[in-house]
Amino acid sequence: MRDEQNQTARNFVEQVVALAPALAGPRADGLDRFAKAGLPSTRAEAWKFTNLRGLDKLTLGPAPDAATVTVDAIPTALDTPAPRLVFVAGQYRADLSRVGDLPDGVVLTALTGETAPVAGDGPFRALNSALSSHGAALRVAAGVKLTSPVELVFIAATAGDKAALWNPRIIIEIADGAEATVVEHHVGANAGTYISNVVADVSVGIGARLHHYKLQAEGLDAWHLANVSTHLAQDAVYDTFVLNLGARLARHEARQVLDGTGIEARVSGAYAITGNQVSDITTLIDHAKPHCTSREVVKGVIDGAARAVFQGKIVVRPDAQKTDGYQLNRALLLSESAEINSKPELEIYADDVKCSHGATAGELDEDQMFYLRARGISRDAARVLLIGAFLDEALDEIIDETVRAHFRAQAEAWMGAR
């Protein structure tokens, strides 16, 4: 049990407990674990750069009934219609979703009502385990290649000035030799204050491939807390990317276990933030078996008084000889008060491995700015070119070209709006 001193936002925790419905069994246990553990303070090593105290200032209330919310546009990262599940204020909206015409062996279901409890540590997993009532599950049977991507769309909506909390659950299971692409959208353009506490459990079977992309464009008063846990089997390819643009505070915590030989894990991301936003990308790449490669490129642009956190831990277990790990983290600071906290961590217990990491933070290059402007390009356009080029190095990690172009356009829109 956690020492009282290491907890923060007790008021928030108590409100959550008070508002929770009557629970039984493992869900009640989850709530109990959450209440006891509380939220980590910045004294906890994993949270030392991200302060959750602001949650305490919120007054929680119920989410609006999704059926009453009008949705004008459903975001997509694709050029052609694809299967999708749409959630509004954390609740499934069948009328906006599209699940017909899936090939045999592909099951895409909306989880409603009691979702199965999730395993794993941490208060947010416990909270999701206790309260999650909506979510998405994609299961692809062995050898089936799903050509069309699947989109999971979470659209925020609030009513009144109380903060709503929802706990989406995502399950992705790609069986041996199968392949799929999943794009998550978390959007909340004009929504008020809310907390989206997402838990995703992913497994990729032997020789299977999963492209898993996420666009986080929550409203600017939102708290986005995501916890992704991925299990990779022998020869699996996992290509994942998160683009953090929205939320007042977003923490994307992703843990991947490379539990077989010959796995290729590509765990990358980008962010562009301003004002008082906080973007936290915390990853763990756990090389448990030999002959695997992992590649991680995380880059971001920080303007205003925004702050970014990158914590990237790579563990190479004693067994994991011939591991090839690469990690790059770069931040571009556009203002004097912009800040980055970067913590790369290599824990290597095997001796025959190749692991490299690099972290840099800098400003726009004055010589480059001068050169572009001397050719007639305005200051703003020159900045857009340079920022775009900077982010491209991360966005280029996205294997799917359509999604890459769409994410690029989102980043460009951010640059144009600043």
Add this chain to the structure above:
Amino acid sequence: MSLIEIKNLHATVDGKAILKGVDLTINAGEVHAIMGPNGAGKSTLSYVLAGREGYEITEGSVTFDGQDLLSMEIEERAAAGLFLAFQYPVEIPGVSNTTFLKEALNAIRKTRGETPLDAMQFLKLIRAKAKDLSMNDEMIKRAVNVGFSGGEKKRNEALQMAVLQPKLAILDETDSGLDIDALKIVAEGVNRLRGPERGMLVITHYQRLLDYIVPDVVHVLANGRIVKSGGKELALELEAKGYAEFGVTEAA
């Protein structure tokens, strides 16, 4: 009509006086060359004219095509027709030559009230200009100056000049780093741009370039000032005698 009129220009960098009263007038249709010892202030003059930050103008004025040049933004100067071919071109990873030049040309066209070129029109233009300079398609697709050899970078400057068609081109040692054939190709490119409405300021250390780009006037810049001006024969004279007579070792 004078295209550019530089009067008594003084500039300092970090409190250190570099330009100490430069007077220079270039009329439309003329090509001027500036020669001078290392550290004389030639590049400083070209940067000050292009509007680079970090220089303090303590005295003097510059009128370009009837406008007060020193009060203009960097990009406004470019749009007004001023072009600097850099002594040390800057590398811009992640931005392709094509994107860069299209953005530049269309920005300039926009300020001039002209319609922007679409992708096809632009590609046609840049291909033709690149061909004139014996540059291949691969080079125009690459990131700006990244991995370019010294000579390729200079050629790329010449390409930009050919695409942007400036009124006044300042070439800061565009010849250095070019092999003999490239020198001819680039000089031909410069000569193609010569015309009754345009002017050029060619900064060089070598008479050789001036065999190809024959100047109307040659100036010697030493110690932050123009200390001598003459016809094209002055360049030959300097090549023979060096800069000793201008007391270049004299402390500032």
